[in-house]
Amino acid sequence: MSATIRIRGVSKRYRSTCVLDGLDLEVEPGVTGLLGPNGAGKTTLLRILATVMAPDSGTVDLLGRDPGKDADRIEIRRRLGYVPQETGIHEDFTAFEFVDYLAILKELTNRQARHDEVRRVLDVVGLSDVRHKKLRRLSGGMRRRVVIAQALLDRPELLVLDEPTAGLDPEQRLRFRETLSSVSAGATVVLSTHQTTDISALCQRVVVIDAGEVRFDGTPGELTSTAAGRVWVADERQPGSSIAWVTGEGRVRNVGTAPPGAELAEPGIEDAYLLLVGSTSDAAEPAA
Amino acid sequence: MHTHQRDDAELLQAVVDRDLGALRTLHERHAPWLAARLRRRCADRDLVAEALQDTFLAVWRSAHRYDGSGEVAAWIWGIGIRQLIGRTRKRQAPVPFAEDALVAALHHSGSADALLSAEDAALVGVEHGDLQGALARLSPELRAVVQATVLDGLTSREAAALLGIPSGTVKTRMRRARIQLRGALT
Amino acid sequence: MTATWHVPPNMLGNYLDDAVDQPTASSVEAHLIGCATCRNALADRSDPTVVTDSWISIGRAIDDEFESRVERVASRAGVSDRDVRTLAPTLSLQGAWMAATLLALLAAALLARHVDAPSDGLARMLFLTVASLAPLIAVVTALSAASEPAPEIARATPASRLRTAAVRAGTVMVAAIAIGLIASAVLPGGLIEGVAWLLPAVALSGVGALSAGRVSPTTAIGWLGCAWVVIVAVAAQLADDRLAAFRPGAQGLYLAVAVVAAAAIALRPDLLNLRSQP
Numbered sequence: 198m199s200a201t202i203r204i205r206g207v208s209k210r211y212r213s214t215c216v217l218d219g220l221d222l223e224v225e226p227g228v229t230g231l232l233g234p235n236g237a238g239k240t241t242l243l244r245i246l247a248t249v250m251a252p253d254s255g256t257v258d259l260l261g262r263d264p265g266k267d268a269d270r271i272e273i274r275r276r277l278g279y280v281p282q283e284t285g286i287h288e289d290f291t292a293f294e295f296v297d298y299l300a301i302l303k304e305l306t307n308r309q310a311r312h313d314e315v316r317r318v319l320d321v322v323g324l325s326d327v328r329h330k331k332l333r334r335l336s337g338g339m340r341r342r343v344v345i346a347q348a349l350l351d352r353p354e355l356l357v358l359d360e361p362t363a364g365l366d367p368e369q370r371l372r373f374r375e376t377l378s379s380v381s382a383g384a385t386v387v388l389s390t391h392q393t394t395d396i397s398a399l400c401q402r403v404v405v406i407d408a409g410e411v412r413f414d415g416t417p418g419e420l421t422s423t424a425a426g427r428v429w430v431a432d433e434r435q436p437g438s439s440i441a442w443v444t445g446e447g448r449v450r451n452v453g454t455a456p457p458g459a460e461l462a463e464p465g466i467e468d469a470y471l472l473l474v475g476s477t478s479d480a481a482e483p484a485a
Numbered sequence: 486m487h488t489h490q491r492d493d494a495e496l497l498q499a500v501v502d503r504d505l506g507a508l509r510t511l512h513e514r515h516a517p518w519l520a521a522r523l524r525r526r527c528a529d530r531d532l533v534a535e536a537l538q539d540t541f542l543a544v545w546r547s548a549h550r551y552d553g554s555g556e557v558a559a560w561i562w563g564i565g566i567r568q569l570i571g572r573t574r575k576r577q578a579p580v581p582f583a584e585d586a587l588v589a590a591l592h593h594s595g596s597a598d599a600l601l602s603a604e605d606a607a608l609v610g611v612e613h614g615d616l617q618g619a620l621a622r623l624s625p626e627l628r629a630v631v632q633a634t635v636l637d638g639l640t641s642r643e644a645a646a647l648l649g650i651p652s653g654t655v656k657t658r659m660r661r662a663r664i665q666l667r668g669a670l671t
Numbered sequence: 672m673t674a675t676w677h678v679p680p681n682m683l684g685n686y687l688d689d690a691v692d693q694p695t696a697s698s699v700e701a702h703l704i705g706c707a708t709c710r711n712a713l714a715d716r717s718d719p720t721v722v723t724d725s726w727i728s729i730g731r732a733i734d735d736e737f738e739s740r741v742e743r744v745a746s747r748a749g750v751s752d753r754d755v756r757t758l759a760p761t762l763s764l765q766g767a768w769m770a771a772t773l774l775a776l777l778a779a780a781l782l783a784r785h786v787d788a789p790s791d792g793l794a795r796m797l798f799l800t801v802a803s804l805a806p807l808i809a810v811v812t813a814l815s816a817a818s819e820p821a822p823e824i825a826r827a828t829p830a831s832r833l834r835t836a837a838v839r840a841g842t843v844m845v846a847a848i849a850i851g852l853i854a855s856a857v858l859p860g861g862l863i864e865g866v867a868w869l870l871p872a873v874a875l876s877g878v879g880a881l882s883a884g885r886v887s888p889t890t891a892i893g894w895l896g897c898a899w900v901v902i903v904a905v906a907a908q909l910a911d912d913r914l915a916a917f918r919p920g921a922q923g924l925y926l927a928v929a930v931v932a933a934a935a936i937a938l939r940p941d942l943l944n945l946r947s948q949p
Contacts, residue, residue: 285821298820303830315734513714518710636700
């Protein structure tokens with residue numbers, strides 16, 4: 198499979214802060230998850246992928262087109278679905294009106310066909326029965342699903358989702374996984390999340406970003422295996438561990454460099470992530 | 486998953502709050518009998534289907550007008566039969582009547598008290614028994630008028646529209662039916 | 672009805688098949704009104720596709736309706752369904768203050784009618800000054816992000832932002848001018864003398880539109896509004912004529928500004944700074 202997203206040497210600065218620093222990334226169809234601490238540049242990268250922001254330098258190629266060119270950008274946007282992190286939305290609209298409005302902006306001009314499509318995407322996220330309630334009368338999780346619904350309009354080839362599961366309760370999160378796996382066939386999906394469980398459940402590929410650079414790029418399984426031999430349990434906090442906490446069973450789970458003879462534990466994707474980003478940002482200060 | 490089955494009045498309240506799911510449940514519960522009852526009054530299946538849809542559209546728009554007294558089913562019937570009449574009239578002459586029919590339905594909400602005498606009230610409660618026999622002995626024309634006015638709760642003008650006869654005729658037939666029924670019941 | 676009696680199944684079946692006599696049918700119908708159990712029994716025996724099809728049609732019909740009053744009014748005025756939805760947030764945002772402006776202008780016009788003795792009274796000056804500002808406020812607000820129901824999402828759509836902005840700003844500008852004209856008709860001297868605010872309003876709106884993409888709407892309205900009030904006051908002082916800023920000589924200047932602004936917007940729409948990055 199060939200890459201549908203190609204990014205070379207992309208940098209972006211806000212005033213004096215460098216948010217992305219010569220980032221290289223290629224993404225193929227399927228679900229790719231972005232992990233990283235707050236401020237790592239995930240949102241900036243996703244906004245570039247959604248064509249709402251241009252990089253300061255570097256080249257971007259989306260679906261074989263250059264978002265820097267007017268005609269290309271419009272063509273990309275026709276095949277794009279975008280869920281931004283923060284959505285200041287007009288809450289006087291009903292769910293139906295809101296999605297219908299975005300369907301209009303997505304150039305679905307025929308009214309009947311457009312309404313059929315709006316009904317379809319609202320049904321996919323399970324909101325058919327409340328579609329005529331005003332957005333301000335819906336719960337936060339439902340509003341999030343309305344925003345997800347509009348991203349599915351017209352079956353996009355490129356889906357950019359910035360923390361789509363934020364604000365969803367556990368059941369809604371499971372439903373979202375179901376939704377995503379039903380719509381993502383053949384499409385390129387890039388999502389960011391703070392939920393490592395989302396990554397292992399949803400993504401074929403995970404990219405860890407920290408301080409504007411790619412720190413890891415591989416399958417969730419490969420990420421987990423980077424923590425092999427570095428997670429162990431003991432009765433108390435051990436020297437050599439960068440992070441340690443008391444688990445539900447009352448023992449201390451240590452993540453870091455295991456001392457010889459330590460009782461090794463099965464690593465999780467979370468452990469691997471902590472080791473990866475903890476070694477730069479958090480390692481300076483001793484873990485509490 | 487719903488542990489609490491909402492009753493019809495609660496569903497209507499939810500419809501006021503723009504809950505389409507509540508309307509769907511009301512439609513599931515009430516569309517079958519309403520369709521069956523309307524079909525007995527109008528042979529045109531398409532017309533009945535349209536009246537059925539208009540009825541629930543009217544419920545969607547006007548659920549706030551249900552005053553909480555009386556059976557929701559009776560209220561819905563009041564709307565349904567008038568939507569059918571409106572549709573029938575439209576077929577005969579292109580007069581925009583649906584809106585009037587709706588207003589009339591809402592003002593009458595599900596009862597025909599205005600027309601009911603004591604004997605008629607007894608008739609509304611009829612389930613089975615002697616009264617059936619009395620009704621059965623009426624001529625078909627008189628029976629149709631009794632049904633439209635007493636049992637369906639229509640005004641004589643609406644009954645006239647449904648039956649396709651002048652409203653003066655509805656009134657005289659109703660008088661004759663009353664006399665015959667009174668004779669049969671005493 | 673505390674019905675311990677229920678319609679026997681075969682009678683229900685016959686009723687549905689139209690195979691019962693009229694009195695029996697009437698009893699069944701009277702019973703059904705009060706008995707949910709029998710209504711359900713009837714539903715179980717009816718053709719489910721009738722209910723399913725009926726529900727699909729009802730859902731479509733409800734979706735096709737315009738639920739908000741603003742949208743119904745706009746739709747009745749002949750606006751296409753796409754533009755109705757594009758305009759709805761702008762109109763609901765601006766409706767309230769426009770109504771208030773209309774009342775304020777009418778009050779000023781009545782005041783000019785009954786209190787101002789000469790035709791160059793204070794109330795007329797106030798009226799003309801406020802009437803010239805209304806279209807500016809309308810246009811700048813319509814071009815601001817506040818009018819966009821979902822700014823970040825809308826930017827990632829292929830729709831032309833220029834078209835959307837033109838629909839919104841054009842509509843509210845027409846509305847604001849209409850409000851001014853209605854109030855002007857009440858002014859003594861009538862429409863002809865009353866519309867001296869029109870050219871200043873168009874000039875201010877043009878400048879406001881060009882500044883909308885660069886500074887916040889409050890900044891744009893604030894500065895231009897203050898500048899306009901100062902111009903009116905200074906002109907009145909210098910010429911010893913309250914309406915100096917609205918006399919024919921000054922009107923020529925506003926016409927020039929309006930033409931330049933309109934030409935700039937028409938020839939270089941990118942000056943509006945609406946174009947999405949990159």
